[in-house]
Amino acid sequence: MSGPRIAWLPDGRRLHMQHGPIDLIVEAFGAPAERAAGYRQAAARFSTVLDELAGELGALRAPSTNTPRHFAGATARRMEQAACPHAGRFVTPMAAVAGAVADEVLAALVTGRELERAYVNNGGDSAVFLAPGQMIRLAVAGTGHGFSDRVTIDADDPVRGIATSGWRGRSHSLGIADAVTVLAANAAAADVAATLIANAVDLPGHPAIARAPANTLSPDSDLGARPVTTGVGALDAAEIDTALARGLAAAETCRARGLIAAAALFLCGACRLCGSIGTMPAGAFQGDLLDA
Template sequence: MNGPEISWLPDRRRLHFNHGPIDLIVEAWGDPKELQAAYRQAAARFETILPELVGELTELRRPASTTPRNFLGSTAQRMEAAVAPLSRTFITPMAAVAGSVADEMMAAMVAGRRLDRAYVNNGGDIALHISPGQEISAAIADTGHGLADRLTIRAEDPVRGIATSGWRGRSFSLGIADAVTVLAVSAAAADAAATLIANAVDLPGHRAIQRQPARDLAPDNDLGDRLVTTGVGPLDAEEIELALEAGLSIAETLRRQGSIQTAALYLGGRNRISGTHELAVAGNVTRGVPVHA
């Protein structure tokens, strides 16, 4: 595996961080000297984050329980903390890895710095920093059904993380959601919750749904012999509504217990919203890419 690579994107405003499976876009706003220092801090942390995760990978692939384990690395600790409250259903810390990496990089970037706002986008799982009086707009698109919209996160909102999960995404899903986007207090929390909600959007045993054991697709993944979705054929309106309602039930439970603020569930051109953020008004959500309005 090649070492960490860090470079400016052509716009010279955003930094691209890449190391193995980690691929980040980072941008911040503020005083130029503060920005330079923040980017240096992020670059220094990026040198070590993947080796730390690899060192504890075996245990990170094992199911979580309500009693958190004592991991050495701070990113692994974030992962475990995000999934432990959800572990009455099968989940491993890997369900929160992308969001936790985003949170860890953000924490390194803002430590001791004065930034107006910033984001770390890890393939659509996003950590946010928003100073008082500031806000960040996020462009949301790509359900495969032509949906596109924006949402705005303000400093006073209890949201610092956005994450999306679904069977069409880069990670395996046990469900059939085209996309589930979650807003939460951290990217790690949003990532873990989006995984569980997307898994719950399902029609078990339906003949239009293709599934394979996860181990057959990636022998070293954390799902083992569990069947993951590889294709979803035509579903009628009643079936789509049934699957969405199953996922919405989980989203509502997570929202009531304070694990998330908002969730948007998408399947077959239909959606369900749990929460009251303006996302619910916009009604068109999936892959998050923060932009400055």
């Protein structure tokens, strides 16, 4: 595996940081000297993240319990902290890895700096910083069903993280959601909740749903032999409603426990919303960051 690669994107204002499976877009707003210092801090921290995670990977792939384990790496500790509140079901810290990396690099970016706002986008799982009085817009990337809305987060909102999961995404899913997007206090919390809510959008045993053991697709998967979704065939309206209702119940439980602020669940062109935040439109939201 090659080492960390850090370079400016063609627009000259965003940094692209890539190392193995980690692929970040980083942007900060503020005085030029503060931005430059923040970028240097973020780059220095990013250069060490993957090696630290690799050193504790075995434990990170083991299920979390109600009692947090000790991890040497700060990113691993973020992952465990995000996973433990969900320990009543099968969950490992790996469910929070993308969000936790975004949180960790963002923390390095803003420490000691006077910035207006900033974000770290890790493949759509994103961490946000907002100084008092600031705001940022989240662009709604399409799910294949034509969504093109925006969500606005301002400094008074209790949200600093957004994450998306589903069977069509980068990671394997136990459920059939096309996408579940979650807003939470940080990106790691949003990441693990999105994973588990997407798992809950399901129709167990349905003949139109194809599944395979996770470890036959990815031998080192933390899911082991658990069956993950590889295809979703035709579903009628009642079946879609049943699957989404199961996911919505899981989302509402997370929201009632204070683990998330809001969620949008997508399946076969249908959508269900849990909670509300900022100017979240009725059309729902998903995805990537777009500054106002």
